[in-house]
Amino acid sequence: MNDKKYTKRNQSNSNSDMVNLVNNLDQKTDLKYNRRAFLKTAAGASVALGVATLPLSVRTLVGAFEDDSDHVEIVKLSELPKGSSVKFNYPTEEDSALLVHTKSGELKAYNNACTHLMCPVFYEEKEEVLLCPCHKGYFDLNNGQPIAGPPQRELPLIEVEVINGVVYAVDRKYRHG
Amino acid sequence: MGKKICWIIIFITLAMNVVMLQFTVHSYLGRESNQVYVYSGVAVISGMSTVITYLIWRKKEYNENA
Numbered sequence: 001m002n003d004k005k006y007t008k009r010n011q012s013n014s015n016s017d018m019v020n021l022v023n024n025l026d027q028k029t030d031l032k033y034n035r036r037a038f039l040k041t042a043a044g045a046s047v048a049l050g051v052a053t054l055p056l057s058v059r060t061l062v063g064a065f066e067d068d069s070d071h072v073e074i075v076k077l078s079e080l081p082k083g084s085s086v087k088f089n090y091p092t093e094e095d096s097a098l099l100v101h102t103k104s105g106e107l108k109a110y111n112n113a114c115t116h117l118m119c120p121v122f123y124e125e126k127e128e129v130l131l132c133p134c135h136k137g138y139f140d141l142n143n144g145q146p147i148a149g150p151p152q153r154e155l156p157l158i159e160v161e162v163i164n165g166v167v168y169a170v171d172r173k174y175r176h177g
Numbered sequence: 178m179g180k181k182i183c184w185i186i187i188f189i190t191l192a193m194n195v196v197m198l199q200f201t202v203h204s205y206l207g208r209e210s211n212q213v214y215v216y217s218g219v220a221v222i223s224g225m226s227t228v229i230t231y232l233i234w235r236k237k238e239y240n241e242n243a
Contacts, residue, residue: 036238039184039187039231039234040231042187042188042191043187043191043227043228043230043231045191046187046190046191046194046223046224046227047224047227047228049191049194049195049197049198049220049224050194050197050198050220050221050223050224050225050227051221051224052198052220053197053198053201053216053217053220053221054217054221056201056202056205056213056217057201057213057214057217057218059205060205060210060213060214061210061214153206153207174206174207174208174209175207175208175209
């Protein structure tokens with residue numbers, strides 16, 4: 001069999017029986033999507049995922065999230081009756097927060113950007129919960145944990161102190177009970 | 178180390194890195210810096226293991242068929 005005949009026999013739409021043995025193969029695809037390419041892609045994906053964690057470490061290392069823990073005056077307690085709330089900013093002017101004086105007389109403060117899509121969270125006095133109206137996200141007023149809706153993480157807790165009848169924000173915790 | 182072992186190691190490291198990335202993001206959002214470093218370190222070591230394993234696999238694979 002000469003080369004010319006061999007080539008012709010293996011062309012598409014040939015009447016040769018032999019072509020039926022190979023015409024289900026697309027050589028380009030076969031070379032592109034094969035076992036080796038699959039493993040190379042898996043190895044590349046693994047390395048890419050590993051490297052993707054580095055920016056987070058670098059940002060943490062350079063202290064992008066250093067909190068100010070100085071006392072910041074929020075409001076006079078006498079001006080905040082039970083069952084009401086007041087907005088303030090802590091630790092920076094960009095961080096909106098909410099101080100709630102509960103019906104039982106406790107003071108609860110959280111950063112009020114919803115942990116789902118950063119919509120502002122409000123105090124729902126009737127049911128004593130924190131509500132994100134954007135997607136109906138609910139947070140427990142007592143601990144800031146999500147109780148319903150899309151949010152998965154708790155609201156950052158702001159620790160408060162009452163000194164001489166004035167409520168101060170003193171610290172912030174991201175992970176808390 | 179056989180080629181099958183290389184495949185297994187690469188897929189284990191891939192799965193591990195998926196989990197480590199998720200843990201790292203979660204710790205980062207929770208401002209738990211120590212855990213960010215730990216998870217990120219594990220992910221980088223895992224990624225390096227993948228590269229080494231891949232090189233070993235490649236050597237075996239292509240030498241055999243040369």
